[in-house]
Amino acid sequence: MLTIRLFCAAGMSTSLLVRKMEEAAAAEGTEVDIIAFPVGEMDQHLDGVDVALLGPQVGYMKAQMQKTAAAKGVPCDVIPMADYGMVNGKNVLAFAKKLANK
Amino acid sequence: MGDFIQNTILPAFMKFVNTRGVRAIKDGMMFTMPLIIVGAVYLLLFQLPIEAAANFITSLGIVPFLSHGYTSTFQIIAMVCAVGVGYTWAKNEGWEPLSAGVISLAVFLILIPDYIGAVVTTADGAATISAVDTATAAEAAAVDGAMATTVSGLNKTWLAGQGMIGAILAGLASGCVYSMFMAKDIRIKMPEGVPDGVAAAFTGLIPAAVICTGAVVVFGICEAIGGVTPIEVIYRFVQTPLQGLGDSLVGVTIFEALIPILWFFGVHGATVVGSVTQPIGLANQAENAEIFNKLISQGVPRDQAVFQIGAEGGHIFTEAFCNCFQAISGSGITLGLVIFMTFFAKSAQLKQVGKLGLGCGIFNINEPVLFGTPIVLNPKLIVPFVAAPLVSNIGAYILTDIGFMPYTMGVTVPWTTPPVLSGLLCIGWQAAAWQLLTLVASFFIYLPFARSVDAEYLALEGDSAAA
Numbered sequence: 001m002l003t004i005r006l007f008c009a010a011g012m013s014t015s016l017l018v019r020k021m022e023e024a025a026a027a028e029g030t031e032v033d034i035i036a037f038p039v040g041e042m043d044q045h046l047d048g049v050d051v052a053l054l055g056p057q058v059g060y061m062k063a064q065m066q067k068t069a070a071a072k073g074v075p076c077d078v079i080p081m082a083d084y085g086m087v088n089g090k091n092v093l094a095f096a097k098k099l100a101n102k
Numbered sequence: 103m104g105d106f107i108q109n110t111i112l113p114a115f116m117k118f119v120n121t122r123g124v125r126a127i128k129d130g131m132m133f134t135m136p137l138i139i140v141g142a143v144y145l146l147l148f149q150l151p152i153e154a155a156a157n158f159i160t161s162l163g164i165v166p167f168l169s170h171g172y173t174s175t176f177q178i179i180a181m182v183c184a185v186g187v188g189y190t191w192a193k194n195e196g197w198e199p200l201s202a203g204v205i206s207l208a209v210f211l212i213l214i215p216d217y218i219g220a221v222v223t224t225a226d227g228a229a230t231i232s233a234v235d236t237a238t239a240a241e242a243a244a245v246d247g248a249m250a251t252t253v254s255g256l257n258k259t260w261l262a263g264q265g266m267i268g269a270i271l272a273g274l275a276s277g278c279v280y281s282m283f284m285a286k287d288i289r290i291k292m293p294e295g296v297p298d299g300v301a302a303a304f305t306g307l308i309p310a311a312v313i314c315t316g317a318v319v320v321f322g323i324c325e326a327i328g329g330v331t332p333i334e335v336i337y338r339f340v341q342t343p344l345q346g347l348g349d350s351l352v353g354v355t356i357f358e359a360l361i362p363i364l365w366f367f368g369v370h371g372a373t374v375v376g377s378v379t380q381p382i383g384l385a386n387q388a389e390n391a392e393i394f395n396k397l398i399s400q401g402v403p404r405d406q407a408v409f410q411i412g413a414e415g416g417h418i419f420t421e422a423f424c425n426c427f428q429a430i431s432g433s434g435i436t437l438g439l440v441i442f443m444t445f446f447a448k449s450a451q452l453k454q455v456g457k458l459g460l461g462c463g464i465f466n467i468n469e470p471v472l473f474g475t476p477i478v479l480n481p482k483l484i485v486p487f488v489a490a491p492l493v494s495n496i497g498a499y500i501l502t503d504i505g506f507m508p509y510t511m512g513v514t515v516p517w518t519t520p521p522v523l524s525g526l527l528c529i530g531w532q533a534a535a536w537q538l539l540t541l542v543a544s545f546f547i548y549l550p551f552a553r554s555v556d557a558e559y560l561a562l563e564g565d566s567a568a569a
Contacts, residue, residue: 009372013469057370058370082474084469086454086455086458
């Protein structure tokens, strides 16, 4: 089971990506638990999480958010812009898996 | 150039946006949203634009109740703002936040007058109630042989629009000092074995004593030296100049151009610019609502009152104005681009992005378009991306200024409300028509630029298919 949390400005635009990632995971038979939240609430949604991903529009908060995530031992990085824009669930899922295994 | 902005200017800018104060303001003000929207619904109900419907509501006899509901929700947003900002500051610092919010509320109430007027008894014994501000009360009392007695009460003048900046300052100061006390561990500690709930009750005691006393001292100094309350000083010297920023075409143009320019660099422009413009927009909106309500109670018909708000000191630039014209179909008003991509583009990439963007575009969300097209860091689309929202906002500003479009009168909707519907609900058919026109225009604004991007992608796709 891979627990992924996505964070963007309001948690709205990212919810489309969540659906696509769930579809991609189902297609390759990976069990996932993915939810999107506003980045401001990140500290409350890190317990038991394998990987935290940031939307590129809040990429400017990367350093600060990585610190927050690191405090709970959660790897955190910014989703590549093109994959985010094209809502490429498969690529983002692969990105999350790679981060989580680090 | 791009590197310089990305590595030097943006980080400095982001440092400001992510300071504790700005974050506290941005998130703290969110607590007022439910009250504003609920209050606006009451306002709308007892000021229905259709006469038959308005008469029906009046005949039910519920207007006083709706009005009471409105003043107790919408018209207390400054108070809520004080709580929210203080609460958020302490929460972001990791301390028990409600105490900080409660202290902020007390500080805000200390800053505003503790009387609602004065009963002035003249020499011949006639009594009149007048004066809601200190200066007028003093003036009235100065009349020969007159006696003035202040009437104490919660002065509603300052609880919404006019008290907004004072409330934010109260929240910031309380949140900041409270967090400092917590960080230095200056608090009353309970011996072990005392239940947590009891101990928590004493946590805020020392900071509350210090912060509230500080506010009382400030109140005393203002009263003793200038015969005014601190909120009047803040309103005159801080809030009024700030509101002036939004009250000019130049100010609005700068705000609206900054949003797409920040997005071009991949930064969520609306969030960043909003941290500055939202306090102004909310204060302006509450003031417009007060003016509108006053005009209506003076017997001005609704359809005239909405145009007279400006002449009575109201504002064009409000929260509702932003929600209606700033980012309809998403930042940069990308609906025109999305329609081109979905129905006219030949390259596979643009077609795909268009399909993804259409559904969320209706609800003013366009991240797939911004990052998928992409618009971010793409110099080929920056011109229409900045131009389209400027056309929308400058046009709406001028249309309001010349008296074609009504002023916003307090009603607002969540920013995800589809355009045309949002204009109709917040302002009227004039705004809905302008939104529709802007959306159509956006197609033609993006068209030449989008065509060239499409041709370029098509050539690239052809190359890779042939290879």
